[in-house]
Amino acid sequence: MRYRYENFGGIISSESPAFLAYVDRDYMLSLGFSNSSLWNTFDTSINLLSAPTEVHFAITNKCSVYCPHCYMGAGTEEIGELSTELFKDCLNILSSMKVFHIALGGGDALERPDLFEIADYARKIGIVPNLTISGINMTPNISEKMKCFGQINISMDGVYEYYSVFRGKNLFEVADYAIGCLVKAGISTGINCVVGKSNFSHIPKLFKYAAKKKLNEIEFLRLKPSGRCNDIYYKEKTTFEQNISLIPLLSRLSQKYGITAKIDCSFVPMLCYHNPPLDILDKMAAYGCEAGNVLLGIRSNGSVCGCSFLNPSNVSIFDFASGYSAEKYFKDLLSWTSFAKEPCKSCTYLHLCKGGCHAVAHFVEGSIFYPDPECPKKTSLMHGKRT
Ligand code: SF4
Ligand code: SF4
Numbered sequence: 001m002r003y004r005y006e007n008f009g010g011i012i013s014s015e016s017p018a019f020l021a022y023v024d025r026d027y028m029l030s031l032g033f034s035n036s037s038l039w040n041t042f043d044t045s046i047n048l049l050s051a052p053t054e055v056h057f058a059i060t061n062k063c064s065v066y067c068p069h070c071y072m073g074a075g076t077e078e079i080g081e082l083s084t085e086l087f088k089d090c091l092n093i094l095s096s097m098k099v100f101h102i103a104l105g106g107g108d109a110l111e112r113p114d115l116f117e118i119a120d121y122a123r124k125i126g127i128v129p130n131l132t133i134s135g136i137n138m139t140p141n142i143s144e145k146m147k148c149f150g151q152i153n154i155s156m157d158g159v160y161e162y163y164s165v166f167r168g169k170n171l172f173e174v175a176d177y178a179i180g181c182l183v184k185a186g187i188s189t190g191i192n193c194v195v196g197k198s199n200f201s202h203i204p205k206l207f208k209y210a211a212k213k214k215l216n217e218i219e220f221l222r223l224k225p226s227g228r229c230n231d232i233y234y235k236e237k238t239t240f241e242q243n244i245s246l247i248p249l250l251s252r253l254s255q256k257y258g259i260t261a262k263i264d265c266s267f268v269p270m271l272c273y274h275n276p277p278l279d280i281l282d283k284m285a286a287y288g289c290e291a292g293n294v295l296l297g298i299r300s301n302g303s304v305c306g307c308s309f310l311n312p313s314n315v316s317i318f319d320f321a322s323g324y325s326a327e328k329y330f331k332d333l334l335s336w337t338s339f340a341k342e343p344c345k346s347c348t349y350l351h352l353c354k355g356g357c358h359a360v361a362h363f364v365e366g367s368i369f370y371p372d373p374e375c376p377k378k379t380s381l382m383h384g385k386r387t
Contacts, residue, residue, distance in 0.1 A: 002126060003028075004098035005036035006050055013100045015128060015150060020053060020100060022285055048326045048334065051097035052296040056308045059087075059115065060107040060300050065134055066228075069166040069194060069236070071309055073227035074107040080301035084114045088121050090302060090317045095125040097324050101150070105132040105308075107300065110142070119148045132192050134171065135178025143181035153192040153219060154179050159209040162202040166194060166223075166236065179213055190217035190260075195246070196236035204253055211257040218259055220250065222266040225363035226309040233363065243270045243376045265289055266309075266357035269375035272349040281352055288353035292330025306333045309359035310368075333358065336369060343378050344371045 003012045009024040010033065023031075025039055038050065061078035063070070082090065094102065102122055109115050110133050122129040128150040135154045146152060154175050158165050163172035182189040191210055195203070203220075210218055225233035238246070247263075247270055254261040263271065268288035287294055291306030298304050303312040304319075315329050326334055336355055337344075344355045355361070356372020364373045371378055 002098075002100060003033065004050065005033075005038045007038050007041065009039075010036075011049075011053060011100070018150075020285075048293055051324045052099055052292075053294055054101045054103065055094055055099050055296045055298060056103045056105065057090075057298045058106050058300045058308065059104050059109045059118065060112040062111040063106055063108040063134070064111070064136065065108070065167065065169065065171065067167045068232055069196070069223060069229045071224055071226040071229050072107060078300045082300060082302055084117060086302070087114075087118050090298070091118070091122050091125060091127060093317060093320050095127055097320065099127060101128045101130060103130045103132065108134050108136060110137050116145050116148065123148055133178070135175040136171065138174075138178035138181050140181050140184070143178075143185040143187065146182065146187055147185060149187065151188045151190065151217075152182055153190045153217075154182075155194075156191045156206070157194050157196075158199045158202045159205050162199060162205065165199040165202070166196060166232070179215070183214060188216050189213075190215050190219060192219050192221060194221045194223055195238060196223040197238055197242065198236060200238060200242045200246075203249060207253040207257045207259055207261075210259050216260060217262055219262040219264065220246075220267065221264045222357065222360075224266060224309045224357065224359050226359055230363065237374065240376060240379050243374060243379075244273055246270050247274055265295070265307075266360065266372075268349075268353045269356040269372050269377065272347070272353050273376040275348075278348065278352070281349075286352060288349075289336075289355065289358055291358065292333045293326050304329070306330050307359070309357075310362070333368060339369055341369075341371055343375070347377065 001012055001014050003010055010028045011020060011022055013020045058072060060081060061072060061074050062076065063074040066075050109131060119129040129148065130151045131149045132153045132155060156163060156175050157167065160172055164170040179189055191206065193206060206218060223229060223233065223236055250261040265288050291310055295307045296304065297306065297308035298317050299312055302317045304315045304317055305312045336358065337350055340350055340355055344350050356375045358368040360374060361370040361372055362368045
């Protein structure tokens, strides 16, 4: 079990069974941990973590697929991509911050020949590496080597003829073959599905496929205007009706097929629309926009952003060598709720949702300080529908 202290108590983590739990000071003591200097204050207004729990690391910007909706605009190698040794230095910094997980992606991580060296090194220093790939170049030999990862998800926005709905090319057979190799190797395998207007109605088929393949999860990601996706955002963003029907649909299909359905942080306004009980959301540690606090994005050249969908800052991961402070590096992003405008200002879920996706707000409204323009609560208020 891994742990770290926090102002409220601590965070404990295990891989089998897989969990990450936020626990209070008494619970930490009951587990045999001693007092922490972080507990010298009872100021409960301090709600920032000592460091992110999860870092999304683009290991390379190289990718041969050139999907039109790629949030990284991946294709060719980024200028200044980190060498293997510098990558390991970054991992040492993340380890000293006691980061629990890194999600390696790109670009296509398999295009980087030192992928396994980097993943093995992360394991060696106590960080669990997870991976998202397209599935291109997968072989049975490679899937055997992938046992060092905690969870591997294959990007797939639809099955069979619907695979190419955003991707231009139909690589379904390639992705399907990769999934077969990973499952055969006994690796926890799932799907990452970007949800837009055109593939929404095909979601049930994706569940049916995942159940047939015995996958353990599907993670649904909102289409976000970042990278090349800027060009198709307005055409492909989900409609109001789709936004309000997503959560009931996923809940029904998840139960029917016995597959865990996850939504990313940017879908939290679509969840809040249904007025879920706050105490249950709190117990589940559900969170909305936690860019720079729970989450952090790092590009393949080491530049850091609040999350992978926000513009890179002029901060480098190497600036954290002497310590991390969310308040110092991401003050603007994290102070958003103090300036929240309506309808967020009086929304019951503001402390959890944090005003929805600031990457979408930045693209549509020109500033991260606007409420999420696609929040169904906002839209329904404008149109006089129920909230
Ligand atoms: S009104 Fe704002 S805080 Fe409330 S759910 Fe919508 S985006 Fe989130
Ligand atoms: S801006 Fe916030 S809500 Fe949007 S993807 Fe990033 S962390 Fe999630």
